[in-house]
Amino acid sequence: MISLPTKNKWQGALYSAIVVLAAWWLIAGLVQLPIIPSPVAVFKNIMDIFQTRMETHAWYSLARISAGIIISLLVGVPLGFLMGYFERVDRLLSPLVYFTYPVPKLALLPVVMLIFGLGESSKLIMIVLIVIFQIIISARDAVKGIPQEIYRSLQSLGASRFQMLTEIIIPASASEVLTSTRLALGTAISILFFTETFGTEYGMGYFIMDSWMRVNYLDMYAGIVVLSFMGFCLFTVIDLIEKYISSWR
Amino acid sequence: MISIKDLSVTYQGNLGQTLALEKINIDIASGDIYTFIGPSGCGKSTLLYVLSGIVTNYNGIVSINGRGVDPRTQRIGLILQNYGLLPWKNVYQNAMLGRRVKHDHTALDDYSRYILKELGIEDLLQRYPREISGGQQQRVAIARAFIMKPDLLLMDEPFSALDAITREEMQALFLDIWQQHSVTTIFITHSVDEALYLGRKIVVLSDSPGRILEVVDNPCFQLDNLRFRDEYYAMSVRLRNILNKG
Numbered sequence: 001m002i003s004l005p006t007k008n009k010w011q012g013a014l015y016s017a018i019v020v021l022a023a024w025w026l027i028a029g030l031v032q033l034p035i036i037p038s039p040v041a042v043f044k045n046i047m048d049i050f051q052t053r054m055e056t057h058a059w060y061s062l063a064r065i066s067a068g069i070i071i072s073l074l075v076g077v078p079l080g081f082l083m084g085y086f087e088r089v090d091r092l093l094s095p096l097v098y099f100t101y102p103v104p105k106l107a108l109l110p111v112v113m114l115i116f117g118l119g120e121s122s123k124l125i126m127i128v129l130i131v132i133f134q135i136i137i138s139a140r141d142a143v144k145g146i147p148q149e150i151y152r153s154l155q156s157l158g159a160s161r162f163q164m165l166t167e168i169i170i171p172a173s174a175s176e177v178l179t180s181t182r183l184a185l186g187t188a189i190s191i192l193f194f195t196e197t198f199g200t201e202y203g204m205g206y207f208i209m210d211s212w213m214r215v216n217y218l219d220m221y222a223g224i225v226v227l228s229f230m231g232f233c234l235f236t237v238i239d240l241i242e243k244y245i246s247s248w249r
Numbered sequence: 250m251i252s253i254k255d256l257s258v259t260y261q262g263n264l265g266q267t268l269a270l271e272k273i274n275i276d277i278a279s280g281d282i283y284t285f286i287g288p289s290g291c292g293k294s295t296l297l298y299v300l301s302g303i304v305t306n307y308n309g310i311v312s313i314n315g316r317g318v319d320p321r322t323q324r325i326g327l328i329l330q331n332y333g334l335l336p337w338k339n340v341y342q343n344a345m346l347g348r349r350v351k352h353d354h355t356a357l358d359d360y361s362r363y364i365l366k367e368l369g370i371e372d373l374l375q376r377y378p379r380e381i382s383g384g385q386q387q388r389v390a391i392a393r394a395f396i397m398k399p400d401l402l403l404m405d406e407p408f409s410a411l412d413a414i415t416r417e418e419m420q421a422l423f424l425d426i427w428q429q430h431s432v433t434t435i436f437i438t439h440s441v442d443e444a445l446y447l448g449r450k451i452v453v454l455s456d457s458p459g460r461i462l463e464v465v466d467n468p469c470f471q472l473d474n475l476r477f478r479d480e481y482y483a484m485s486v487r488l489r490n491i492l493n494k495g
Contacts, residue, residue, distance in 0.1 A: 152298075153346070156320055248339075249336075
């Protein structure tokens with residue numbers, strides 16, 4: 001798992017950004033080809049075109065990935081909780097999850113598109129299919145990992161099932177669920193990019209591929225940088241929420 | 250009053266059914282404190298789980314103040330060996346958990362402030378359990394039980410994980426608070442010393458399956474300087490004899 005102390009994290013992020021940009025700048029300077037423009041030119045281009053031509057695309061991508069993650073959490077977490085808490089539900093669903101988990105979800109894309117068309121729903125379903133399994137499994141394992149003694153004091157107080165959920169199950173599993181969401185995010189962004197290359201005229205995936213087709217490498221790189229930055233921001237946001245809610249650890 | 254008639258508990262283990270408690274009969278008057286002593290694995294904890302509504306599958310009749318065990322309507326304070334605190338709640342939230350589950354107000358009122366002060370944890374309210382010592386965690390568990398004003402207090406070897414000095418401090422502190430509130434209490438222990446120090450009556454249980462060997466009146470209860478007296482020595486010999494014979 002990627003985890004560093006907070007202060008080191010920021011230093012690490014700064015350090016990585018500098019190394020990557022320096023390497024990029026060096027290679028661009030060495031090869032002097034239009035397919036590798038210098039980072040200075042790319043960042044200048046981002047400033048020029050972001051508000052006029054790029055912003056809408058960025059919002060579309062952000063909305064799709066956020067919706068995908070939220071839907072996955074809304075469906076996956078309760079499913080995982082049920083599997084973790086009730087042995088019977090687990091026996092029923094676990095084999096299904098284990099059997100379908102290794103299936104490459106991207107290979108299902110043609111099927112999803114045949115059934116749900118080329119629109120937004122197919123894109124969302126693809127993201128959800130990728131993210132949800134990790135969420136289900138981590139939620140289930142987190143609940144299974146709660147020691148029986150933790151429940152005892154609440155049982156003796158006459159707590160309802162709902163109170164068990166809010167007082168024990170959610171706080172005990174929240175940070176594991178968020179960790180797995182954060183780790184699934186990388187794959188989710190790749191899928192987002194892929195699904196945005198067809199059936200839409202909006203989104204960073206479309207923007208990057210369209211720039212490529214038009215041989216506008218500056219725009220293409222600008223798109224790649226913005227999409228990467230978006231991923232980094234989401235990663236950081238989930239990381240901060242995780243830090244906040246697991247301060248007791 | 251707690252009344253237990255012909256209580257037997259069997260549980261399903263990996264190797265078939267095990268009889269944990271056999272024909273337990275005892276009445277405990279309101280406001281009294283009984284210590285239960287017996288060898289490890291004699292079903293002492295099972296008895297507490299029955300009284301706290303965690304184990305519901307038993308034979309016999311168990312009633313608290315004339316009604317069957319129901320933790321939703323009765324106020325049962327359970328204090329466990331591993332403290333039973335929720336690690337994601339700070340000391341204040343843990344101390345108020347009983348009230349919170351019972352939908353009482355959870356603001357710091359005079360009574361709860363008094364209990365927290367009495368237990369010496371009023372300055373730790375914002376800390377999380379992992380940030381305080383075992384003795385302090387057990388103080389929080391005791392505060393939680395008293396703050397909810399329980400009808401019945403059940404304690405399952407609550408001090409056995411503490412070091413000897415802290416343990417004696419905690420026993421004295423607990424007895425002090427208990428005397429002020431006189432909650433009906435069942436205190437489970439495997440220490441003869443603790444049984445003598447804290448029990449007005451001492452129930453001696455046999456090896457598995459747990460049966461009551463004898464209920465002993467404890468003349469040592471609430472004597473000053475108990476541990477230096479002859480009565481203490483005599484009683485502890487007597488208890489050890491009963492335990493050894495059982």
